[in-house]
Amino acid sequence: MRNIPYVDLRRQHVPIKDEILRAVGRVIDGAAFILGEEVEKFEQKVAEYCRTKYAVGVNSGTDALFLSLKAYGIGRGDEVITVPNSFLATASSIVAVGAKPVFVDVGDDMNINPDWVERKITRSTRAIIPVHLTGRPVDMDPIMRIARAHNLIVVEDAAQAVGAEYKGRKVGSIGDCGCFSMHPLKTLNACGDAGVITTNDENLRNSLVQLRNIGLKNRDESDTWGYNSRLDAIQAAILTVKLKYLDLWIEQRRSNAKYYIQHLGDVVRVPEDGGDDRPVWHTFVIQTELRDELQGHLELNGIGTRIHYPIAIHLQRAAKSLGYREGDFPVCERQAQTILSLPVYQELTRDELDRVVDTVTSFFNARNRSVSEPRLVAAKAAE
């Protein structure tokens, strides 16, 4: 039986390879490798897709966050509120501008718990970075309410969530700006690092355009220090090709997730389907106390899984100077022990989905003869 790897980028690229190469060829023929038309075209299409006025292409999702904070003048002495269960880059971009990340625990949906945000606000707080983790939109209404009441910037970390919708609005269009990654493992993925920032704020857009290009106002003059963080024209051309397929891919992922929820909901704790919102399932994360055993069982049966992420940011060695301890964020820390990401990519076949379902089910059936796993979702459904 063929293995089911956790990711299989080859399956995504084989059918669209010719189209990608044609796009690359177009850039080569024009020999405009830095910024220029291809980048502008992609920016315009992303802005349209996210329903914002502007989009600015940069070198990575990390840089999207970093440059947004910079453009808002956030730096030394400032605090930025975010979550400890994201990919490291959310926090490191705050550190990179010289500010201090202040963490807030998450809820059952693995996203920032709005109830905890307000008590973390101090006189130094300048911004909130809610993370649409796993591709599920954060409950943005309370976040925006708190932010407006305290005059804080909201930078959406939508690195995993392109295409997700909250109450009918695209993520990246709700806060002051949205930061996206197009890393190869994302649903809208470049063939290398890439990122983009969406915003309706013209001033922000103008600052970002200058900051990403070494602070240059024009070829010869600069009035501010900047960075070199441009979206490559080649990657922009590739991404423009892929953007056409994005909604198709997202729908396939949603259908895969729905299948898992239907068929695993009685066996293990699965995420909620999102109701009126549109989660895009960058990852499909189940939770079980028997996580490590289940992962081993799936591995033995040729099914790849991942843990996003096993060590919370506040417990990393790099975060030592921030002074957090184990126990500070109990929900996040507990989830770090129980979460497991199943393959959910758009190319999975029904047979493969069934194999994942059967393998997970057989694991718990064997266990359940002796151990009883809490069936939270089933219990909830019965309420």
Add this chain to the structure above:
Amino acid sequence: MKTMSAMKVEFSYLRRQFGQARRGEDPGRFYTDRIIEDIRDFVETADFTLGEKLEEFESKFSELVGVKHSIGVNSGTDALILSLKALGIGPGDEVVTSAETFIATAGAIAATGATPVFVDVNDEFIIDADLIEQAVTERTKALLPVWFTGNAPDMARINEIGTRYSIPVVEDSCCAIDAAIDGRKAGSFGITGTFSFHPLKNLNVWSDGGMITTNSDLMNEKLRLLRNHGLINRDEVAVFGVNSRLDTIQAVVALRMIDDVASITDQRIANAAVLDRAFSELPGCIEVPSRAPNVRHVYHLYMVRAKDRDNLLKHCIENGVEAKVHYPIPLPYQQCCRHLGYKRGDFPKTERDCGSIITFPAHQYLTDEELHYIIDVVRAFYGDNWR
């Protein structure tokens, strides 16, 4: 002055290197088809981030420069920023560098939070080693000499100063791939060397790209962490880092060209020699800087000083010679440097240069006809003045 018969000598050679223009005409130099073939295979492997091809390119680049380690990063600017960060440089520190360089040299220093301290140049557009020592203070944490235009700073002197004051030397060798002093390559003198593969460099990729070279195992280890979020492995983080990786797809592009770097560079040097000879015959109009015989100047920019520069520039453009000025405003007087408190007169040579320098195309694809056309256009501008 009459307008000369129409010919167009472009500054950028990218269309000739990669575009349709030379297909069939000069297949030996035509990389695109082969690279596209390589990319076709590469895309199928989907090995996009810190992949095998990047490692292969890094090791070939180490061979080229003659160092132990090469670390691929997102740009030449990032190569500088990460080098300084790896040395622990930050707010309150000072870094001594040249007043005549691209903005990114100083921008990289500012990006770490440190303060750029500028030193004037010699007659060859290169940091004046005699002036470095007086710029050193207790807060100086690095010397950052620039191989501007592809020409060499006095690295022996600068390393000696660095050793005496225990200050590390980082080379801004972004313009100087394959440049050398007495056969020793740029990027092998300092604690790190920094390179750019921006499309107009003599080893170029199809986007931004950069590389750091070092003989230090410790720096190598730190830099590999820093460029990749500080990740020791998938799940553990040693330090807060950044995302600054050279795209593996760009390593695929570079691997097709790295073996040709020496011959590309030789061609630029030969072109520069032709221009040097011709311009030397225009004393009082064009001032060709002296060329040190032991230096392999790679002419990323072919730059001379010219009388009545602005009008010469205009004349060249009108006649289809795409000359440029690198750069018209002294870096210490840019608006972004205002808080540093420099004033007119602080950098006399840099100021003189900004008013008089002009850069001519000297790239490897120029034909003899084009080279002579450049010379003719310049001669025509000065008319009888030069005889």
